[in-house]
Every structure is written in structure tokens, then in C-alpha cells.
Amino acid sequence: MAAERPGAVVLLSGGLDSATSAAVARSEGYRLYALSFDYGQRHRKELEAAGETARKLQCVEHLVLSLELGRIGGSALTSRAIEVPKGRIPSEGGPSEIPVTYVPARNTIFLSYALAWAEVLRICDIFAGMNALDYSGYPDCRPEYVAAFEQMANLATRMTTEGGKRLYIRTPLIQLTKAQIILLGRSLGVDFASTWSCYNPDAEGKPCGDCDSCILRERGFTEAGLSDPLRPLPGRGGG
């Protein structure tokens, strides 16, 4: 009997970045264990897309965990626990205001669950779709953050401290542009029709085209010279 291929935990959000990151893992021969989170996203489209992507990538298992992130708050306007900050410090480079869609420590929480599952499965590789270029304002999308999480993870589990294994947080997209991600995904056979990016789908369940996430996605497809199957434009090849 041939040796079994190693497994990888892949974080799947339903978006095209994480689908492409998971496709990279698959292309390297890993058996995929997909992990998604239901944390009060505004609509179900994202999780449905994650499920479709998990099926298309033939994941061994797709675990969807419910998290109560909404109860932690994150906006001074919606949570009674938060004091409105006094001296705002403008950011350099990134957006000057934290967007309402920003969830504090989200990637740390997501990666922590991935770490727990990896330890249970005795898996050494965790794939995540973080990208430093399109989200330059998000500290937990930068390579130095990922490296620090990896270092912590290698001190956190029995698998590494007693079992002699080493954990890797793999972020194959971290230095790519959205257009490069789309081209990489296409080369690996990602079905972009099964990915979802929009924050505000319309009444018919179609992407709005106006939110930050739609705009980033459209710009990526345009720069890649491709048409988004979710929002086909005349005269361009399919993604």
C-alpha cells in the first residue's frame, strides 16, 4: 500500500482567496480538511460558497464552527462595553478608519481553531488565504504576524513539543495582487462561480458591485484580463 498523503487544514471563507489557497494545498498533494466559521456574517452565501468549494476540492471533511464573535463587539456604536476612543491615531498607508467589517483578532481566532484541529488530526500544515497587499491596513494579514503565529503554534501543542513535528502556517497568497491570485486560481482549476465576495447581495442574491469587496474583486478580474463568472462582462474570457 502506498504511503498516505499528508493532510492539511485549509481555512475556507467562501471567498476566492481562500479557495485559491486551498487549491494550492491540493495541487501539492495534501488531503484537505476544510474549516469554516459561522460568526454572524450578514448572509449565508459565504458559507454556501465555502461548502461548494470544499466539495469541488474533494475535501475529506468540511467542519463549520459557530463562533459568537458578535458578542465581543468591535464597534463603539453598537456595543455598550466599549468606550469611544479619545485620541484617534491615524494609520499610515492603510485606511484611516477601521472599517465596520473589521473583526478584532479574527485571524488569530480562526488560526487558533485551525491549530486545535491540526493537533487533533496530527496535521502539520495549515493553509490560509491571507493577503498583505489588498488589506494593507489589517495587521493580521502581514507576513510578520503569520511568522509570529507559527512560532507560537510550535510552542503550543504536544505534537510539536513532544512529538518532534513542526507546524507550518502556509499563506501562499500573502504577497500576491488580486489579479495574480485570480490567475493562480484559474491555473489550478478553481471554479470562481463557487466563490463569494460581496458584503451586500441584492434581493435576487446577486453581488451588489458597489461594496469594497466587490470592487476589489472586479478590479482583480479586470487586471487579470478575465471576466468574473458571477458578474460576466461582454468580450472577456471566463475565469
Place this chain on the structure above:
Amino acid sequence: MAAERPGAVVLLSGGLDSATSAAVARSEGYRLYALSFDYGQRHRKELEAAGETARKLQCVEHLVLSLELGRIGGSALTSRAIEVPKGRIPSEGGPSEIPVTYVPARNTIFLSYALAWAEVLRICDIFAGMNALDYSGYPDCRPEYVAAFEQMANLATRMTTEGGKRLYIRTPLIQLTKAQIILLGRSLGVDFASTWSCYNPDAEGKPCGDCDSCILRERGFTEAGLSDPLRPLPGRGGG
């Protein structure tokens, strides 16, 4: 008006370690935001004890979050996703077998939520009751793990990367024996009658006295020369 005292997020499990850790924070003048987790513990006693301790320490808020840790598994006997490990590697010093009560990456997940809440509250100090001596087999109770988590945390949030603040993971008990923790707690006025340690309370809701956690607790009280208010012994002073 006097400057407002700084806040601290304190992890409260219901046990005497985390109660003492939180009492240290209170003694240093912090306003306390207590955080507990309902992750399928076998009984409600722990969370009830955490609630009582939060009230006695006059916490500003006590947030109890539900986590689906059980769905991640952690035992080869209960989860279909896990392969029974082949070459077991015995641990040095610590117990040679992972106890069934061990939850993979638990402290990483707990600290990640604490980090998220700290960022929302703009709080720089997180107190946790980890202890390296009594749990020498647990990698995520060691000082080097805590230091690595702290380093990662300082790269993970906007508060630190843009706001110029520094996050501290405070583990005041990490090098203490159980007896030292009990004596420290007593000096800070911790009401040990409002803490809970037993994994298997009897039908009347009393500590079993036989589980690992009861044995550690009893040994600690004995070495401290005190009587556990939950299991009073004749001829000893109250804790």
C-alpha cells in the same frame, strides 16, 4: 475627576487558579472584564463558580462565550476524524498519556478571544491563571509559550501596530506551586468557597475528592496548612 483606572481582561475558569490570577489584577488596581467559556464542560458548576467569583471581584462585566470545541474532537476514541496514532512518543517528566480532559490548543483559543475583547475594549493587559508546575505536561502552560503568544498578539492588532500600545499577557501564577497559589489567593481575599475544581461532582453536587483536579487541590490546601472550604477537614484553619 481622577483618571480612570486601566482595564484588564481576566480569564475566569471557575477554578481557584484563575480566581487568584484575577485577584492579583484587582489588587493592582485594574478594572476587571471577566471572560469565561462554555465549551461543553461536563457540568455547570465551573461556570457558576466563575460567575460568583466575577461578582465578588466586582468585575465591570462577565462575558461567557459558547465555543464548539467538542466538535473539533481530541480523542481517538470519540472522533471519527482522528487516526489512532501509530508510534506513541512518551513525554519526559509530564504524564506519559494525554489525559482525556486535555483540549488541544485550548489556551491558544481562550487567549485569542481575550485578545479580541482586549482590542475592542482598548485594554493592554490580559490576566490568565496558567501554571507551569502543576501541569508540566501541558505545553501551553509554559512561560516560553506565553511569551510567544504575547509577541504574536503585539503583531496582531491595530491597537499595537498603529496605536503605539503594547499588550501584556500576565500569568502571575506561572511559577507557583498550588500551595503558594492558595496562600496568595488567601492574602488577596479570594473566597475559595466560590471556586470549583472537581471534574466529577457527586449526586449532591459535592467534589468527588478522587479526580486529578480534586487531588491537586487537596494537596495544595494541605501543603498550605489550610482547610478547603469545599471539603473542610477537622482541625485546620479555613482557606
